[in-house]
Structure formats: C-alpha cells, structure tokens
Amino acid sequence: MPRPAHRLTPQRRAVLEAIQGSHNHPTAAQIYAQVKAQHPRVAFGTVYKALDLLSRTGQILQLEFGDGASRYDGRVDRHDHAICTGCGRLVDLDPQLPKDLAVRASRASGFVINQHMIQFFGLCPDCSQAGVARPA
Amino acid sequence: MPRPAHRLTPQRRAVLEAIQGSHNHPTAAQIYAQVKAQHPRVAFGTVYKALDLLSRTGQILQLEFGDGASRYDGRVDRHDHAICTGCGRLVDLDPQLPKDLAVRASRASGFVINQHMIQFFGLCPDCSQAGVARPA
DNA sequence: GTTTTTGCAAAATGTTTGCATTGTA
DNA sequence: TACAATGCAAACATTTTGCAAAAAC
Numbered sequence: 001m002p003r004p005a006h007r008l009t010p011q012r013r014a015v016l017e018a019i020q021g022s023h024n025h026p027t028a029a030q031i032y033a034q035v036k037a038q039h040p041r042v043a044f045g046t047v048y049k050a051l052d053l054l055s056r057t058g059q060i061l062q063l064e065f066g067d068g069a070s071r072y073d074g075r076v077d078r079h080d081h082a083i084c085t086g087c088g089r090l091v092d093l094d095p096q097l098p099k100d101l102a103v104r105a106s107r108a109s110g111f112v113i114n115q116h117m118i119q120f121f122g123l124c125p126d127c128s129q130a131g132v133a134r135p136a
Numbered sequence: 137m138p139r140p141a142h143r144l145t146p147q148r149r150a151v152l153e154a155i156q157g158s159h160n161h162p163t164a165a166q167i168y169a170q171v172k173a174q175h176p177r178v179a180f181g182t183v184y185k186a187l188d189l190l191s192r193t194g195q196i197l198q199l200e201f202g203d204g205a206s207r208y209d210g211r212v213d214r215h216d217h218a219i220c221t222g223c224g225r226l227v228d229l230d231p232q233l234p235k236d237l238a239v240r241a242s243r244a245s246g247f248v249i250n251q252h253m254i255q256f257f258g259l260c261p262d263c264s265q266a267g268v269a270r271p272a
Numbered sequence: 273g274t275t276t277t278t279g280c281a282a283a284a285t286g287t288t289t290g291c292a293t294t295g296t297a
Numbered sequence: 298t299a300c301a302a303t304g305c306a307a308a309c310a311t312t313t314t315g316c317a318a319a320a321a322c
Contacts (some may be wrong), residue, residue: 007296009302029284043304048287051300058252067198068312069286082245098234105231105256109218113258120241122249143321145277164311179279184312204287205311 006053014038015050019060020074025081025090027069065090065119082120086127093120142189151172151186155196156210161217161226163205201226201255218256222263229256 008016018024018034026034032047051072054060061073065083071090080093095118098104106113122128127136144152154170155162162170168183187208190196197209201219207226209217218230231254234240242249258264 005301007297007301009295011303041304043306045288045305046303052288062202064200064202065183066198066206070202080241082241082247082249084247085250091245092249093245095201095237095239095244096231096234097237101231101233101254102256104220105229105254106258108231109227109229109256110261111218111220111227111256111258112264113218113256114221115257116254117257118237118252118254120238120245120247120249120250121253122242122247125246128248141276141322143276147278177279179281180311180315181280182278185277188313209310 004103006057011035011039011042011046012050012053014042015047016054016059016074019054020070022074025063025071025073027071029069031072063090078117080118080120082122084124084127085121086123086130089124089126091124093118142193147171147175147178148180148186149187150178151183152190152195152210155190155208158210161199161207161209163207165205167208192216199226214251216254216256218258218260220260220263221257222259222266225262226258227260229254 011013014035015031018031022030024030024036027043028047028051031042031051032042035042035047051060051062053068055062055072058076061076063071063073063081065071065081067083067088073092075092080095080122081090081094083090097118102113102116150171150202151167154167158166158170159168164180164183164187165185168178168180171178185272187196187198187206191198191208192214197212199207199209199217201217203209203219203224211228216231217226218227220231233254238249238252241247241252
C-alpha cells in the first residue's frame with residue numbers, strides 16, 4: 001500500500017514558513033498567531049496537526065525545555081541550544097564535540113543512540129546585564 | 137529577614153525517598169502513588185509542592201524530555217541522560233566532555249551559562265532487541 | 273499564637289482527539 | 298468519488314493555585 005500523500009496545504013506552508021522565517025524558536029501559540037494573520041479561520045488543532053506532521057517528517061524540530069510550551073526549530077541538522085532562564089530566549093549553538101560521543105554513550109548505556117542534543121541553561125546578554133537573578 | 141524554614145515533613149521526606157530510592161527517574165504520578173502507600177491521605181498538590189521545593193533547593197533534579205510528564209532525578213551532580221524512545225526508560229550517563237565546553241558555549245552565545253546537560257535519544261537494550269521501530 | 277504545611281477542589285495550561293464539513297486530486 | 302485536511306469543540310493530561318483546616322515550632 002502506498003503511504004498517504006501529505007499535501008503541503010496553505011496552512012501547513014504557513015506553519016512551516018512561520019518557523020523557518022523566525023529565529024526565535026517560536027511556541028505553538030506564537031506560530032498560531034502568525035498563521036492566523038494570513039488564514040484568519042485557521043484552528044489551533046490544525047496548527048498542532050501540522051506541527052506534528054512536519055516534525056514526524058523531519059522538516060522541523062520540536063524542542064522541550066521544561067518551561068511549559070514546546071519550541072519549534074526550522075534547523076534540522078544536528079546542533080545544540082542555549083536557553084535563557086530569565087526570558088526564554090533560545091539560540092542555536094554548534095560547539096565542537098568529541099566525534100565518538102554518541103558511540104561512547106551507546107557503549108556505556110547499551111542503548112542504540114539515534115540522536116543527541118545539549119541543553120545549555122543560563123542568562124542571555126540582555127538578562128545578565130539587567131541583573132536578572134539566576135535561579136538557585 | 138530570615139528565609140523561611142522549609143521543614144522536612146513526613147510527606148516531603150517520603151517524596152524525597154521515593155526519588156532517591158528509585159533509579160527509574162519516576163514521574164510525579166509514580167511518586168504520588170508511592171508516597172500514598174505510606175500516607176494514604178496525601179494530596180497530589182502536596183506532592184507537586186514538595187517536588188517544586190526540593191528542586192528549587194537543589195535536592196533533586198527535574199528533567200523534561202518532551203514526552204508529557206516531568207521525570208525526577210535524585211542525583212544532583214552534573215551528568216547526562218539517555219532516554220528510550222520506545223519505553224521511556226531513562227538512565228544516567230557520564231560521558232567525558234571537553235572541560236571548556238560551557239566556556240566555549242558561553243563565548244559563542246554571549247550567555248552566562250550555569251548548567252548544561254546532554255539528552256541522548258535512542259532505544260534501550262530491551263526495546264532494540266524487541267525490534268521496536270525507532271522513530272522517524 | 274504565629275507561621276508553615278497540608279488536603280482538597282477548582283482552575284490553568286498545553287496538547288490531542290472526534291467528527292462533520294470542506295477541499296482537492 | 299474517494300481520500301485527505303480543515304475547523305470547531307470537547308476531552309485530556311499535567312501542573313498550578315486558593316484557601317480553610319491542621320500541624321509544628
């Protein structure tokens with residue numbers, strides 16, 4: 001049986017463009033707001049379904065930093081992230097990592113490792129300058 | 137003004153022990169179930185308040201892997217994790233990382249980095265042997 | 273006696289689901 | 298005409314909150 005077609009509908013395109021066009025790693029709510037500007041009748045459920053489809057097909061990345069809402073990333077090659085615990089700002093990072101990191105983790109855990117990702121937590125330039133207290 | 141006292145009440149102790157006594161990185165629901173065995177009248181809210189207090193005071197770690205519920209870790213020194221995308225099993229890892237990793241991330245991002253943590257995603261031995269399809 | 277903590281219930285949040293309708297190959 | 302996708306609303310899971318009663322210092 002042939003797998004279903006997955007059309008790139010206007011709504012899905014708008015969701016994808018909202019993510020790729022923003023370097024803010026937007027939340028679903030922010031994406032919904034932006035898509036709604038072009039498609040006033042769009043539903044929240046449609047946005048979530050599009051996000052699910054796009055991430056399952058590897059066109060976007062869904063990030064979870066434990067601060068409530070998922071964040072979405074249009075960059076899908078392997079990279080890392082820093083998140084500001086003051087304001088939630090999220091930036092991509094490309095630190096040089098040991099080439100055999102995943103292999104060693106796999107050996108140590110017995111897991112078959114498919115993916116790895118570093119989360120850096122801290123304060124962005126604005127928040128550290130503004131003297132936002134860092135969390136305990 | 138002196139900071140509040142934070143008593144180690146029986147409920148809080150039970151929460152802490154449920155986490156430290158388990159190497160499963162339990163969810164709040166699992167912790168609640170275990171605490172309830174000793175304290176049948178304990179409330180979900182009490183468990184959440186205890187989890188919040190314990191993690192704010194650095195006695196436990198709250199982990200978020202984007203699979204719904206938070207997981208809690210009694211090990212609080214810096215380390216990393218692998219999670220099984222098949223069954224949710226979560227294990228601690230200690231890969232050797234470049235000593236200047238956080239410094240370089242800080243320089244590259246302009247962030248003041250307080251903490252970093254690697255998430256390895258893959259299949260645990262049981263799931264990979266059982267042939268659980270890995271996610272796309 | 274004052275302050276902290278609990279238990280309970282309600283509410284908030286983010287996300288998922290069911291389904292009739294609409295759109296499209 | 299068949300299949301996929303949308304819009305809408307209800308349901309869901311997890312977590313947070315408000316507050317009176319209970320417990321601890």
